[in-house]
Amino acid sequence: MxxxxxxxxxxxxxxxxxxxxxxxxxxxxxxxxxxxxxxxxxxxxxxxxxxxxxxxxxxxxxxxxxxxxxxxxxxxxxxxxxxxxxxxxxxxxxxxxxxxxxxxxxxxxxxxxxxxxxVSSASVEPGPGPGAPAHVPVMRPTSEKRKDMTTGDVMGYYSTVRVTEGELKADVATALSIERENPSFLTIGLNGPSAFEAAVPALKALGTETVIVALDSDARENRSVAAALRRTVDGLRESGFAVELETWTGGKDGAKDIDDAILANVEITRHSDDTDDDQVDVEVKNIEKAAKLAQPTPEEKRETADLKALKEAVESEDRGEWKERPAQTALRRIVKSDAALERARAIIEDSPVSSREFERNVKELRGENGNEHVSMEFTATMPMDVRDAERQVDFLEKSATLLINESHQAYLHDSGADVLPIRKDHLPYQAYIFKKLLITEETKEYKQIYPILRLRAYQKEPTELVRWAKYDEARGVFYVKLSPGKMLQVTAEEIEVVPLGTDGVYMVPSLPVTAWEYDPVDRGEDHMYAVRIWDGLSADGGEMYAQDAQDLVRLWMLGNAMPQLLDEKPVLMSLGLSPGSGKSTLVRRIGQLLYRTNYNVKTRPKSENDFKVALQSEPMYALDNADDEVEWLKSTLLPITTGAEDLQRTLHTTTEVTKLVLDSFIAITSRTPRLRQVDMAQRIITVKVKGLREENPDEPYKSQRRLRHQTSSNRDRDLSGYVRDLQRILQNSGPFNLERDQGYNFRIADFGSITEWAAPAIGIKDWKGLLDRADQEQREFIKEGDWLLPLIQLWLERTPGQQGLEGPSDIRWVGKDDLHSALVELAKEKEMPYWVQSGQGLAVKIGSARDAWQGDIRLHGPERMPMNGKRIQAWGIEPW
Incomplete structure (x- = not known):
């Protein structure tokens, strides 16, 4: 080490x-x-x-x-x-x-x-570096005076201080301010344009209340400087300071910096935040907008060009029909294969609507505000806004991909359920392609693709994979089989297309699988994954800068996907000092992002044993309002956070013990946390949240349903940043030590993308072997820890024949009640710790665990099978 x-x-x-x-x-x-x-x-x-x-x-x-x-x-x-x-x-x-x-x-x-x-020794191991300290000039303006009401001492302080980038600039700006400005200001020098955190202790030591931000004037031309300005303004406000902003033009002498501006007597404008319109925020937004125009990204350049081309094409073409969609022209830059493009275009060709219908739809879209929206209709009932060109390009690209490599699968939407992926903005176009593929007479040649499109639907608890779906052409609906005795009717409009192989994958038994679409976009502060931190505090009361807290939260979230990533598993504490501050919402939204949209925080279990049992079934366990003094909670949390092993009895009827590693990551919400002893405090990431209503009482409360929808709507984007970090970890890890790392299992992963990154680095053979070994290890763990699987294997060995049910000779069909009775007897004989209380309960248990059994037992059903003149619900059990 x-x-x-x-x-x-x-x-x-x-x-x-x-x-x-x-x-x-x-x-x-x-x-x-x-x-x-x-x-x-x-x-x-x-x-x-x-x-x-x-x-x-x-x-x-x-x-x-x-x-x-x-x-x-x-x-x-x-x-x-x-x-x-x-x-x-x-x-x-x-x-x-x-x-x-x-x-x-x-x-x-x-x-x-x-x-x-x-001056640093960091290049000479193990020498120290200086960090990034802020600089406070030694020659300062005359300080203000105030009396300490406790001691009576008169103390000097600086209520208003300027900050800029650079130590030399700070010295010069301070010296010139003393000489030329009235009032004069002390200027603190930052190590970098966004290194404001290092100045916070100095500002507090100086008694500062208001900070004047005076970064370089090229922020309007430089996106990185504009972004640093935004971080500095927001960060200083979150640290408790009032913020003002100084801006100036370069002038004839090219005054880029604040010291140059004072020296050249350039007019300096100060923006204050104590007005109703918040001049500081308005000016920062103007600077960000100017920088974005001055330095557009390639994507922004392309988007601007596409929208311009789209508008010009719509205005110049005859309104009754288009020779080629402008979005198709843009698609040529994405889809390189002419054959692919032609095949895609063959599907998206539509009959032009009449001029009268077109004009009516345009008027409806424009509304009273006169926005220049135009219709890009597929049919008279599917209008498309001119601003949605990017989404149409995305749809066309997916259409082309579908027809070339047939690597898409369809997902159904049940309006009464939490179903992912939520990409409702694409629904009209994806519904349209399905109509073309599966319904219309003009595209019969494409119906051969239908068997390849595997339909999936999820219930409220999205655990069941759809086995089949049948299309009723007369009624225009699909019949989808869900749980026994339940049929779901959906129309083509309720179907989405997502790339195959990008499911979120759980390698933890008995957990629901949630699908999402991998959509590689830049992660920004408006995304959930950025986890806005208003104020970060360490557990022992010392100061922690907001960026440090945010990085710790990101690391904690990544540890949820790769349990072996962190030797210790710190507790995430969401601390809110008032009801409705958002402490539960923060934890809940992280769970909704990483696991499922109906994820929720839980009340504290009654006992330590109940708590440990709950941890075994949840990779992320969120404990709500852990405010009261509970001694067993501390003693239970400590071995979990330190990565220690817990000893538990293997069976309730014996004294044999087994080692149990608790991989669950724990989040706690609290108003008055009492986990303060040193060994726990060092392993707590405390995020102090502040509700929007605390600063603006007129801000309406957001319902949990609305927040959940907001998380779901951005979930594919946010998980993209999450998975990209996982990929970066794997890519930068170098060759895996297969002996050491063979226990890796990924709770959530885009396996296709991770393999794409990691396989070339370590070799596809080694990578496949690593995943195979992880999969086998997971299955062995399940077999060792689950009492039901060995019971069924024993039943197969002792029970020959078909049990009176008709079916293929290699599959053992058995009624659920008969199987339940047999397993209860076997459980008693083998002194198993517990069993389910009914045949229906057994069916639920088998259904939740069966995906983990593949490789040992293959399960069919449940189906309604004939037996003794009746039809009963039965399972088909086949050795595999």
Whole structure:
């Protein structure tokens, strides 16, 4: 295990770096450059700017080692073995904290890259780096005064502070502000445009209430700077500060930075957030919009071109018919095969609607606001908005893919159930292609594809795979068999097309399988997967920056898919201080995203044993309102979070014990958490949520149904980012240690995409072997831990013949009640721990577990079979 040397404390760093600065001088060239930028001689001397020569030898490192001994190893820049000081030559800029201590040294090279760099030992293992400290200038404006009502002491503070990027810019802006601005402002320098987190402790130490953000003026031309501006503004607000924003134009002297703007007397506009229209947010949005136009992504360029071409084509073509759809033209850039395109176009050709019908639909779409919507109808009842060109391209691409490689499967939508994938925006077009494929006389040649399209439907608890579906041409509906005795009628409009092989896969027994569509899109802050963190706190009350908390939540979510990814499994605590703050909603939406749309948080079980049983059936267990003091909860959580094994009795009737690894990831919601002892606190990720209504009481509550729909609507996008992170983990892991990693099982995975990434790196043969071994290990675990499977195997061995039921000779058909009675007797004989109480209960148990048994027993049914002149519900059991 690699040893990491911790950086020295601020007082030690201050003494060490002042020793370094005392041994250096400032060159005349650097002195003149600082004077030209606006720094006075007194400021330069007070800040202790220095020049580090090309040949600084080992005298600096030697002096530090002689003065501090072994402690010098904790000072960034010291190489203790070679006794040298690790730094580029150039202008040395001391980085000061709020107490004017030198906590780091930054070097600006006169030429060459990197232009700016910290003095660091991070390149020399296991040396420390300096981090990314914020810089507080040592020369400051006159502070405001206030009396401490407790002690009576008069203390200085700075109620308003400016922040910008760069230590030197901060010094210059502060010096010029003291000289030219009224009121004058202290300016803190950030290490990067979005490194505001490091400034928060300094701002709080200075007593700051309002922060003026003054980043570079090129944010309007640079998307990354605009994004950094947004993160800084939002982050400072979330940290409790009022935020103002300063903007300026470059002017004739090209004032890009705030110090240049003050020096050139450029007009600076300050936007405040204390008005009704929130000038800061309005201006940031304007900057983001300008940057997006200045630096469009390839996708945005293509989208703009497609929409322009679409509008021009619609306006120029005869309204009665189109020679070629504009979206088809755009599709040519996606589908490279001409044959594929022709086959797709053969299906999407439609009869043109009359001009009168077209004009009526256009008027309906335009409405009272006069929006220029135009219809791209497939039929008179399926209008398409001009803005939906991207979706039509997507539909056409899927149509072409369907006809070429026949690798799609159909999903049915039951309007009364939670059914995924939810891609309702595609329904009209996907329904249309099914009508063409399965219904119309004009496309009989494509009906051969029908047997390849495997229909699936899910009930409320989406556990049952549809075995068959029959189309009634006269009525225009499909009859789909669901559970015994239940038929579902659906129309073609309720069918969707999704790529084959992109199901979410559970390799955990007795859990529902939920399908979703892999849709590779960029993950943004508006997606659920980004998990908006308003304020992050560590469990022991210390400060945790919001980005750190967000990264921890992402890691926790990834651990749900790959249990072996984390040796320890921290508890995710959603902390909300008031009812309706959203603490349960955050956890619930993560569960809905990762597992199923009807996922919900649970009340605390009554006993420790009930809790452990529940954990065995849930890969993610969400415990709601764990506010009261429950001693067993702490003792149960600790072995789970540390990855320890739990001992449990194998059977209720014996004293034999077995080791049980609890892989479940646990989330807790709380208002007054009491899991504060050190061993637990170190393994808790606390996310403090703040409801929107807390800041805006007029904000209406959102119903859980609405929130669930919102999560479902974006689920395929959000899971794309989730799966992409899994892929990145696998891709960057290098060759797998097959012996070590053979136990990997993926609770949720896009196997097709992961294989596409990982197989070329480690070899398709090894990758397939890895998955096969993981699958076999999972099956062996199920066989060892499930009492029902060995009972059925024993029944097969002891019970010859067909049990009076008609059926194929290689399948053993048996009535559910007869099987139940037989298994109850066998359970008593084998001293099994428990059994189901009825034949119907047994059927439910078998139905929930049968997918995990493939490879040992193949189950058929349940079917209604003839027996002694009657028809009974029976299972077909076949050794496999």
């Amino acid at each position: 690699k040893t990491v040397i911790q950086i020295a404390d601020a007082d030690t760093l201050d003494r060490a770096y002042r020793l370094v600065l005392d041994r250096l001088t400032l060159s005349e060239g650097h002195r003149e450059d600082l004077r030209r930028r606006g720094l006075s001689e007194s400021f330069v001397e007070l800040a202790q700017y220095r020049t580090l020569p090309e040949e600084h030898g080992d005298t600096i490192a030697g002096a530090l080692l002689d003065e501090f001994g072994e402690e010098a190893r904790r000072v960034p820049g010291v190489h203790p073995v070679e006794r040298r000081f690790i730094a580029y030559p150039g202008l040395v800029i001391p980085v000061h904290d709020a107490r004017s201590r030198v906590v780091a040294l930054r070097v600006r090279q006169d030429e060459g890259d990197p232009r700016y760099s910290f």
